[in-house]
Amino acid sequence: xKKLMEETSTQKLYWDEENEIVWGELVxxxxxxxxxxxxxxxxxxxxxxxxxxxxxxxxxxxxxKSITREAREYxxxxxxxSIQRAxxxxxxxxxxxxxxxxxxxxxxxxxxxxxxxxPEEAIQWLTEFSNA
Numbered sequence: 001x002k003k004l005m006e007e008t009s010t011q012k013l014y015w016d017e018e019n020e021i022v023w024g025e026l027v028x029x030x031x032x033x034x035x036x037x038x039x040x041x042x043x044x045x046x047x048x049x050x051x052x053x054x055x056x057x058x059x060x061x062x063x064x065k066s067i068t069r070e071a072r073e074y075x076x077x078x079x080x081x082s083i084q085r086a087x088x089x090x091x092x093x094x095x096x097x098x099x100x101x102x103x104x105x106x107x108x109x110x111x112x113x114x115x116x117x118x119p120e121e122a123i124q125w126l127t128e129f130s131n132a
């Protein structure tokens with residue numbers, strides 16, 4: 001069962017205690033640098049509240065509309081890597097698949113990152129990484 005831990009202007013963040021995964025559900029809005037910073041700040045607070053060094057993260061981006069270059073760069077940077085052990089991107093439409101592929105291919109996130117259509121497959125992949 002997921003428990004709501006934080007809510008930003010563009011994301012709801014849950015703790016899935018059973019799988020020990022932070023779930024981020026992005027809303028149907030443009031992701032800008034300011035919103036990316038807000039979302040990573042929230043992930044950092046959750047990590048700290050859980051007493052973890054890093055967490056596994058599943059980002060549900062199925063409803064995301066678009067993302068700026070600056071936001072993509074921020075999500076791929078060292079600060080994000082210091083919070084996330086591994087990141088699974090949950091996609092649905094051709095638009096979100098293109099955004100995820102663009103992010104992984106062009107921005108090359110430091111954190112291990114993969115794209116999934118099914119949440120179960122994303123969770124299975126994330127369990128290969130430990131929460132510290």
